[in-house]
Amino acid sequence: MDLSIFLTPEAWISLLTLIFLEIVLGVDNLVFISITTNRLPKEKQHIGRKLGLAGALVMRILFLCFASYLVHMTTPLFTLELGGYSHGFSVRDIVMLLGGAYLIYKGIKELIDVLALTEIKAETSEEHKARHLISLPQAVGTIMVMDLVFSIDSVITAVGLAEHLIVMILAVMIAVIIMMIFIDPISNFINSHPEMKILALVFITAIGVLLVLDSAGLHTDIELLDMHVEKLMVYFAMIFAVVLEFIQMAFNARLTAWKKELADQAIADAVAQAEAGAAPQQVGERAQKRVDAAIVNGERVE
16 A cells, blocks of 8 residues: 555545545435434434444445446446437446435335324334334445445546545545534434425435436436536535525524514513403403414414
C-alpha cells in the first residue's frame, strides 16, 4: 500500500470529491435504512441503523476490491429484441433491474402500510405488532443486500474518478462514518413526521423506477456529476418537495401556536368573568364558543 500518493494534491481532490459524491448518492440508502429499521422494536432501532450502515460499509469495500471487474459489468450477457427495441442486458443491468423492482415493491408496500395505519395500530395491538415487526438479522440483511443495488452507481463513479483503491476505500469509510453520525436524527425526524415518511417512500419508489428504466437502457445519455440527468431530476424534485414540506410544517407550527394562544386567552377571560360574578352558564357557553372557534379555524370570537 503506497501512502505516498497522499503527498499529491490530485489524491486529496479525488478523496474530497468522492466523499461528497458518496454522501449525495447515499441519501437514498439512508432513507431505506430508516424505513427498514423502523420495523424493529424501538430498543433495537438504534443498533439496527448502526449495524445496517456497518454492513453497507463492508459490502461497499468488498465491491471496491473488485472494482476492475465492476467496470466490465456492462458487457452484455444477452440481447432482448422487441420490434424496434433492442437492448443488451449485462450483470449490472440485471442487478439494477431486480433491485429496482424490489424497491418499487418495497416502496408501494410501505405506502400501503402507512395508509392502513399499520405502524400506529402496532403500538396498541399485539396482533398488528407481530405482523409489522421484523428481526434484527432480517433488517441488517435487507439493508446489506439493497446496498449492493444502491452502491453500483457510486462504486462505478469512484472507479472513474480515482486511480488508487486506498483513496476509494477511505472515501467510502469517511462517508459512511458521517452518515452513521446523522442516521439517528434523520430516522427520528422521518418517523415523527408521517408526511416526510410518505415523501421518503415515494422517493424510494421513484429511485426503483429509475433503476428499472436504466437497466432496460431507457434513459438519456446526458450525465452530470457522473449521474444520468433523470436521477438528478428526481433528486432535485425531492429536495423541492422537502423544502415545501418544511415551509408547510413551519406554517402549521405557527398556526397551532396561534390557536393555542387564542384558546388560552378565551379560558383566561372566562375565569376573569366568573370571578367578577358573571353567570356561570353564560360564561361557559361564551368560553366554549371562543375555544371552538380558536381550535377549528384559528379565529378570535368576542
